[in-house]
Amino acid sequence: MSRVLYDLAGADESIRFSPFCWRTKLALAHKNLAFETTPWHFTEKDKIAFSGQSKVPVLVDGEKVVSDSHTIAEYLETTYPNEASLFGEPPARPLTTFIKAWTETVLHPALVPVLLADIHALLTPEDQAYFRQTRKGYYKRSLEDFAAHRAEAITLLNTAMKPLKSTLEKQPFLAGLAPNYADHIVFGALKWATTVSSTTLLEPNGVLERWMNAVLETYGLA
Amino acid sequence: MSRVLYDLAGADESIRFSPFCWRTKLALAHKNLAFETTPWHFTEKDKIAFSGQSKVPVLVDGEKVVSDSHTIAEYLETTYPNEASLFGEPPARPLTTFIKAWTETVLHPALVPVLLADIHALLTPEDQAYFRQTRKGYYKRSLEDFAAHRAEAITLLNTAMKPLKSTLEKQPFLAGLAPNYADHIVFGALKWATTVSSTTLLEPNGVLERWMNAVLETYGLA
Missing domain, CATH: 3.40.30.10 (Glutaredoxin)
Known part of the structure; x- marks a missing residue:
């Protein structure tokens, strides 16, 4: 043939x-x-x-x-089912490494400029002083500077979230029909964002909000 | 307890x-x-x-x-091995959806501005005319404009590749100890890049170049 x-x-x-x-x-x-x-x-x-x-x-x-x-x-x-699987076991765990790396090198850095001033507002006075000082040390930018450029940071965040939205438009969870630690990692980032943000970051009833609710519902945490 | x-x-x-x-x-x-x-x-x-x-x-x-x-x-x-696995089966396939989404919404768009003028240079005269016209239609920018901003585009590309590098510093392939379709998807993007680029894009003998060679060696294609 x-x-x-x-x-x-x-x-x-x-x-x-x-x-x-x-x-x-x-x-x-x-x-x-x-x-x-x-x-x-x-x-x-x-x-x-x-x-x-x-x-x-x-x-x-x-x-x-x-x-x-x-x-x-x-x-x-x-x-050709008898040949080596293209998608198959056991790579779920190594693929989770990529989700983690993406979350920490792309999603978290995209969230930081959006959230930093908002986080500060939520802290105890002692933590506020600590937070202002340490973050200035990490990022070499003041909280006020982050706040002043928040709109642009939200635009970049929406770009960063594209692969996440695209995936969750195709399937209920990153791990498929039920969440696993890959979902937990990314959920953590968006839960952080939605908990502290002074403005609405996710489209109401959009794919990301629905996914977050579905994760919580899975564990009886909704 | x-x-x-x-x-x-x-x-x-x-x-x-x-x-x-x-x-x-x-x-x-x-x-x-x-x-x-x-x-x-x-x-x-x-x-x-x-x-x-x-x-x-x-x-x-x-x-x-x-x-x-x-x-x-x-x-x-x-x-707690008897409880539901945090990393476990069968999510390898759904996780590949995320790799695909990341490749197509982040990596490919980061490569396009770097590669477009270089691709044009490689084509037959008929294809050159077709390529110039269709890409101008897609991107609303000329090939010359892309070429003029190539250095900035490479900087953005290196940022986009961070989760990939970070993952491959931890494990030989995206799918773990052997490549699968998740590797193939991303390999395709970097093979495209390295085949057409007029300059070296990957650090010689760096983690990405070594991974690409290992993919080819796995299949006897090196």
Whole structure:
């Protein structure tokens, strides 16, 4: 059976640079499936018209034509179940490491400029003095400066939260049908935010607010 | 047995806002373990001196004192193995959704401004005209404008890659000891970048370059 992948190429056809085609090439390799590639250029729409698509990757697997890298991955996982799983066990725990790293290197730093002055307002007088001094030490900016730029910080925060929103539009929890520690890590960040923020940060009844409530409901904490 | 969590509080002690304490509270709930909280203020270092820590969360679980939210999660997973797993099956696949969302909403958008003019240079003349026109349509910026701001775009890219670097400093692959589709998705993005970039984007022999080589070696593609 022949297996051919249409693969985006430069003028020099040895240059193959599409990130989506690369996903598919690795998925085929992971499944130990032999394949050939056909170099394809952006304007060669006619060459892949048979697929009903105007973009690559397009995989021709014997009689079957499949396009879109994620659809191809799902197709390979289903069609070749005896080969190594593309999504499978036991990587839940290592993938949680990425959620943690994202939370701590992106989400928390995006929240800090939004929340810092608000947190200060909530503290005991002793803690206020401590907080002002230590945060000035960490961030080299005053609380007043953070407060003055809060609107811009909220814009950046909304950008930072995109992968989270996108994921939770597709599935109820980061961990799937029920929350686990990956959800807990991110929930902590947003609970921090919504607890201390002087303004509404999450769209009321939007995907993030509904997810937070669902986490709490799971544990009888709502 | 008593189980007490020291929990960061505002002047109003009902306000509990630490993202790390929230992680721990949810982890305890996930494990169905009863606990009480003790409100704690930033400056009350003396109250938790027994833990050897100056920060919360600090969990006192009977005779055992554990601090740092991630250490606590590992402790709970090990100590209470018969309760629901904090990291466990089957969420590998749903967690991959987040990796995909991050790649497409953060990493790809961070790469586009760096790569666009470089990609153009690699294309056939027909594709160059197509590419210039369609990208101007998508991004409302010319290739020349992208090229002129490439240095700033690289700075932003390095910020965007932080969670990736941080994860791969801790483990060989996103999926753990061997790559899976989560690795493939992100690899695709960086392979795209390194294939087309006119300058070196990844630190030579740095964690990202070594990870990319290891992915290829896994599949005999190096």
